[in-house]
Every structure is written in structure tokens, then in C-alpha cells.
Amino acid sequence: MKVEVETINGDNSTFLTLERKYELLIKDVRKYEGELADYNLALDKYRSDTKPEDIEALFMHIKNQNDKLRTHLDTLFSEKRNIEQEIQESEE
Secondary structure: OHHHHHHHHHHHHHHHHHHHHHHHHHHHHHHHHHHHHHHHHHHHHHHOOOOHHHHHHHHHHHHHHHHHHHHHHHHHHHHHHHHHHHHHHHHO
């Protein structure tokens, strides 16, 4: 039985290690998929003779939307943190 327990513990340890590696690798895959999509989009725009000014205008539009969203999310995060702090103070 001790051998079986040691085997199971070893398998669990191996599983956890492999699971962490998997999560790191899947993050890399998602990052590279995003980059590939960006490159493919740029290549499609190049092939279709899209004007660089149009691409830059689209880029600026998307950038502005991202900046607005980032500001909004930062505000929400700050509000959440303040509420959590108030809850903690009330519990104390």
C-alpha cells in the first residue's frame, strides 16, 4: 500500500507540474495567435492596396477605444478596491 501511495503522490506531483507548464504554454499560444492574426490582417490590407492613412486612422480609432475602456476598467477596479476596504473595515 505504501508503494501505491508513493506512486499516487508522485503522479499528482507530475500532474501539477505538467498542468502549470500547460497553462504557460497555452498563454504563449494565445499570444502568438493574436500576433499572427495581426500580421494576417496587415498582409490582407497590403494586398488589397489599402491606403496607409486608412490603416492609421483605424489604428487610432481602436487605440482611442482601448484607452477609454482602460480608463473605465481602472475606475471600476478602484471602486471595487474601495468597497472591499470598506467591507473589511466594517468587519473589523
